[in-house]
Amino acid sequence: MKKWFKAGFALFMVAVLIIPLAACGQDKVQTVKVAEVTRSIFYAPQYVALEKGFFEEEGLKVELTTTWGGDKTMTAVLSNAADIGLVGSETSIYVYAQGSNDPVINFAQLTQTDGTFLVSREKINDFSWDQLKGATYLGQRTGGMPQMVGEFVLKKHGIDPKEDLEMIQNIDYANIPNAFASGTGDFVQLFEPQASMFELEGIGHIVASFGTESGHVPYTTFMAKQSYMKKNPETIEKFTRAIHKAQKWVESHSAKETAEVIQPFFKDTDLSLIETVVDRYKSQGSYATDPILDEEEWKNLQDIMDEAGELPEEVSHDTLVNTEVAEDIMK
Known part of the structure; x- marks a missing residue:
């Protein structure tokens, strides 16, 4: 009877200790709402991060929504319907030019060429x-x-x-x-x-x-309102780290392997076609291999906008781009 009691008590204590720890772990998981401008094989590293569990490794639960349009993506971010937007960097310039007192900051680049x-x-x-x-x-x-x-x-x-x-x-x-x-x-x-x-x-x-x-331009980047980034610095850091893991994974694996991982996001597209597209984007360097949006790319973006007559005003790199997060996670 004493042995049974000791064994039962020991199991009870283990349960008492484990359950709070599990609950504590669950509390640390933070939900991040992400709005992508469209669903595209062009964004393969993002889907790799989701499918390979890189966000979960960082304690993040990503809820991905496709907004189908740059204006709709930016509206989602500005209205707090989304925490992070994946969209062209030009949209952050348009918002800034309208006099926003809470600008949208580019913090992690996903694609670095036109698609x-x-x-x-x-x-x-x-x-x-x-x-x-x-x-x-x-x-x-x-x-x-x-x-x-x-x-x-x-x-x-x-x-x-x-x-x-x-x-x-x-x-x-x-x-x-x-x-x-x-x-x-x-x-x-x-x-x-x-x-x-x-x-x-x-x-x-x-x-x-x-x-x-x-050439290289910040074609699609992850961005968030300045207020969100200040309030959630660890979340932004974890998110960027997960994206960088995915960028390295895509860089070091074949187009076929990448296609197999991201196929759940393109169920109506033949696997061989996904592979062809991934290979084409990868071979021309469209997928950024790190999340840093550098000054030369930012300048090239504004040169293209200016040439098209669509640059409302020139904005300095350090005004709308934060590279510190990306640089820190790469050290």
């Missing part, structure tokens, strides 16, 4: 940019990074977007691929996987990469 490709209706073996002169070109939304980068690249190759070709911009973003597939336009600027899908289906042919042509 669009030039697709031709006809197969062109020896493509040159001057072949666009006189052609009909399906562009992107005015003021958005894809269109600004597109115009920047065209001008770089001596093409005036307003004079040398017929630029069509009155089609909603979601309907641009359908418009091209139905016969509108000689060339179109498309994201993946649509560009590769058109190649597979014989609808179009990828002839150039805007990401390669435009």
Whole structure:
């Protein structure tokens, strides 16, 4: 009886000690609401961080929402519907120029090039940019990074977007691929996987990469309101560390391995197509290998915006970019 009592008491004490510890551990898990501008293979490292449990390792529970638009993403952040936004850095400049007393700060870069490709209706073996002169070109939304980068690249190759070709911009973003597939336009600027899908289906042919042509820019970054970052410095640090783990994982693993990990986020896309897209983005250096948004990239962004006539005012790097968090977690 005494032995039974001692054994039972010991088990009771173990339970008494373990349950509070487990509850304590649960209390340390913090929920972070993230709004992504769109669902895209372009953001592969983010999905790797989610699927590989890198956020959980940092004690974070990430609730991801797709907002389908830069303006909607920024609205979610500004209204506190989201803690962190994944969107183009140009949006933080637009908000700042409107006189915000709580600016949105870029703290971790995810992609470092444009993610669009030039697709031709006809197969062109020896493509040159001057072949666009006189052609009909399906562009992107005015003021958005894809269109600004597109115009920047065209001008770089001596093409005036307003004079040398017929630029069509009155089609909603979601309907641009359908418009091209139905016969509108000689060339179109498309994201993946649509560009590769058109190649597979014989609808179009990828002839150039805007990401390669435009150089490094902070195309999509994680950002949060300055007030949120000041109130939650440890959360921002943990979040950035998880993203950096994912960046290193993608860099050190094959496109096939990455595709297999992120496939749950693209259930309607064939695995081989995901692999093709990951390989294309990885080979041209679109995935940032670290979260630091440096001054040269920031300058390139504003040069592109200025060239497009969309830069409301020049903003210094240290005003809207925080690299200290990224630098600290990389030490």
